Amino acid sequence: MDEDGDKMNQVIIPGIGVDLASAGMSFKSLGQVGDTLFTELTWDPRCDVFNFTNRTNFDIALQVEDEDHCAFRHPDQMKVNLTIQLPGNSKPLISSPELTGNSTLIDTVNLERKVNQSLIFHVNGKDIDKDKLVLTGAGKDFSMADYSISFPGDVDYENVSSLFTWNIRCDNVDLDVKDEFTFHFLVADNENKCRFLYYDTLVVNVKLTPPDNAEPELFVSSVNPSLTLSLDNTMVVTLGQQIDLSLNGIDHDNYPEADMLQLKLLSATGNVQPEGYTFTGAEGRGSVQAPFTWKPECNIFTNGQYENDYVFTFLVTDDRCFNGKGDTVEVNIKIKDVDGSETEFLPPNFISPNGDLKNDYFAMIKRDGTTGELLNILPLDNCAGHFEGITIFNRWGKEVFASADREFQWYAIGEASGVYYYLVKYSDKEYKGVVTVSYWDDESQAQR
Numbered sequence: 176m177d178e179d180g181d182k183m184n185q186v187i188i189p190g191i192g193v194d195l196a197s198a199g200m201s202f203k204s205l206g207q208v209g210d211t212l213f214t215e216l217t218w219d220p221r222c223d224v225f226n227f228t229n230r231t232n233f234d235i236a237l238q239v240e241d242e243d244h245c246a247f248r249h250p251d252q253m254k255v256n257l258t259i260q261l262p263g264n265s266k267p268l269i270s271s272p273e274l275t276g277n278s279t280l281i282d283t284v285n286l287e288r289k290v291n292q293s294l295i296f297h298v299n300g301k302d303i304d305k306d307k308l309v310l311t312g313a314g315k316d317f318s319m320a321d322y323s324i325s326f327p328g329d330v331d332y333e334n335v336s337s338l339f340t341w342n343i344r345c346d347n348v349d350l351d352v353k354d355e356f357t358f359h360f361l362v363a364d365n366e367n368k369c370r371f372l373y374y375d376t377l378v379v380n381v382k383l384t385p386p387d388n389a390e391p392e393l394f395v396s397s398v399n400p401s402l403t404l405s406l407d408n409t410m411v412v413t414l415g416q417q418i419d420l421s422l423n424g425i426d427h428d429n430y431p432e433a434d435m436l437q438l439k440l441l442s443a444t445g446n447v448q449p450e451g452y453t454f455t456g457a458e459g460r461g462s463v464q465a466p467f468t469w470k471p472e473c474n475i476f477t478n479g480q481y482e483n484d485y486v487f488t489f490l491v492t493d494d495r496c497f498n499g500k501g502d503t504v505e506v507n508i509k510i511k512d513v514d515g516s517e518t519e520f521l522p523p524n525f526i527s528p529n530g531d532l533k534n535d536y537f538a539m540i541k542r543d544g545t546t547g548e549l550l551n552i553l554p555l556d557n558c559a560g561h562f563e564g565i566t567i568f569n570r571w572g573k574e575v576f577a578s579a580d581r582e583f584q585w586y587a588i589g590e591a592s593g594v595y596y597y598l599v600k601y602s603d604k605e606y607k608g609v610v611t612v613s614y615w616d617d618e619s620q621a622q623r
Contacts, residue, residue, distance in 0.1 A: 176211050177212075178210060179241070180210045182241065183207060184241075184242070185204060185214045185240075187237055188235065188238055193233050193234060195235075199220055199224065200217065200218045200219075202216050203215055220259045232259075233256070233257045233259075234256055236253070236254050237254075237255060238252045267306070268300070269299070269362040269377045270299050271284070271299065271377060272296075279375070281377075284377070285380045287382045287384060288381060288384070290496060291386040291387070291431060292343055293340070293341065293342045297336055297338055297339070298360045298362075299336045300375070302334075302364060304364075306333070307330070307364075308330070308331060308332070308333070308335045308362055309365045310328050310329040310360070312326040312337070312358060312361070313358070314359075315356075315358070315359060316357075319358075322347050322348065323341070324339070325341075326340075344431065350384075350385065351497075355380070356380070356381045357380050358378070358380075360377040361374055361375070362376075387498075388493065388498040388500055389426065389428050390501070391491050391493045391500065392502050393422065393489060393490070393503065394423045395420055396421050396423070397410065397420060397421075398419040398421050399418065402418060408504060408505060410506065410508050410509070412471070413513060413514075414471060414557065415470075415513060418452075418467070418469040421465075421467075422464065422466070422489050423464050424491035426493050428495060432460070433461030434495050435458060436459050436461070436462065436463040436491055436494075437456065437457075437463070437491065438456055438464075438490070439489070439490055440490075441503065442487075443485070443488075446480075447480075449475070450475070451474075451475075453468045454467045467506075475510065481512035481558055481559060482510070483509070484508070485508045487505070487508065488505050489504050489505075513556065514555065514557070515555050515556070516554065517606075520554055522552070522606075523538075523610070524609060526611075526612055526613075527612075529615070536587075537585040537587065539551055539552050539599075553599070554601070559603055560603030560604060561602050562581050562599075562600075563600045563601060564577060564578060565577065565583055565597055565599050566598045567585060567596070568596045569596075570593060570594060575595065591612070592611075592613050
């Protein structure tokens with residue numbers, strides 16, 4: 176209003192940082208009537224159209240000036256402070272009853288899990304305004320799908336909930352590459368009233384460690400009943416006996432499945448390197464078995480030594496990831512040559528082939544005093560020496576009998592009474608002796 180009735184102009188001066196158009200404000204003149212100028216300030220504070228996330232308070236000045244002839248400037252101003260009152264909106268809250276109880280104040284949880292365990296928990300979101308909520312989850316710097324982790328999320332009004340499931344298995348983690356995992360869960364108010372994003376977060380840190388693992392066990396037993404394996408897995412073998420062992424491994428882990436076992440011969444040593452044995456490694460899930468067979472021959476003895484000691488070490492291992500274990504068994508085998516001792520070698524020196532079926536032939540035998548069984552008394556063959564044959568000569572040195580059979584029998588058929596000489600040959604020695612042939616009858620003492 177101007178008392179002189181001068182023509183007036185009115186402007187709006189925004190405060191520092193105020194952009195009228197961005198705040199939804201407009202200003203226009205409606206014209207002057209007499210000494211009065213009419214103007215209109217319009218403010219459309221629709222927060223779905225205009226962004227008030229950075230500013231809700233606006234300072235402006237309304238200024239009017241007349242057009243006097245002398246160009247004197249005497250403007251008048253009125254300062255106005257405008258504030259938008261946004262609609263109320265409560266922040267949504269996130270929680271996990273298995274991890275945080277019902278508390279919504281805990282925003283970080285630290286956990287530790289072993290491989291082959293499972294991690295399962297719910298994540299819940301709530302909004303007292305009953306706004307539409309969106310619940311999401313993601314791994315920090317990794318994709319949950321790459322580790323077979325399930326978290327579908329949820330979208331609903333007022334309350335949302337989703338189940339986190341991670342069955343931690345050897346085939347979906349590699350502790351040598353990554354053993355720490357951070358998960359971010361977020362519940363957001365999807366209404367976004369006036370473009371203000373209201374949300375709450377929960378961070379879950381998981382440290383992975385190797386799985387539990389029970390050691391596999393390895394057992395050895397002798398399958399040959401004539402050979403005894405002592406409690407300390409020692410066996411004494413006479414050359415010619417066959418060594419038959421059974422190696423059996425067992426593992427008590429069965430979750431999520433039984434371990435795969437591998438059985439092998441770790442080492443075979445001795446004062447002479449062992450050769451000629453048979454052993455093939457084996458694999459089995461939960462249990463494993465393999466035979467060991469060896470029938471040593473004379474070639475194991477060298478340099479005139481006829482007693483060897485061997486150590487066979489067997490190993491069973493499991494395949495439990497990042498925590499594999501094993502068990503070993505040592506079998507000590509002493510192999511001795513056949514005892515070719517001649518201390519019991521006392522050959523007979525008299526026969527009477529007179530047909531009475533008593534002492535009728537010459538042979539290297541004696542009768543067992545307990546069983547009455549006829550036993551061969553020749554020294555046993557061994558690696559040092561073996562029986563080659565016997566030759567019998569008369570007193571003039573003529574050969575009258577020869578045999579390469581250890582069970583020979585000489586009946587002296589057609590030979591005269593008298594003293595005969597025999598030569599028993601072994602590959603490494605000889606035995607000489609005499610045998611007397613007499614045809615006298617024991618009762619009549621008459622010569623036949």
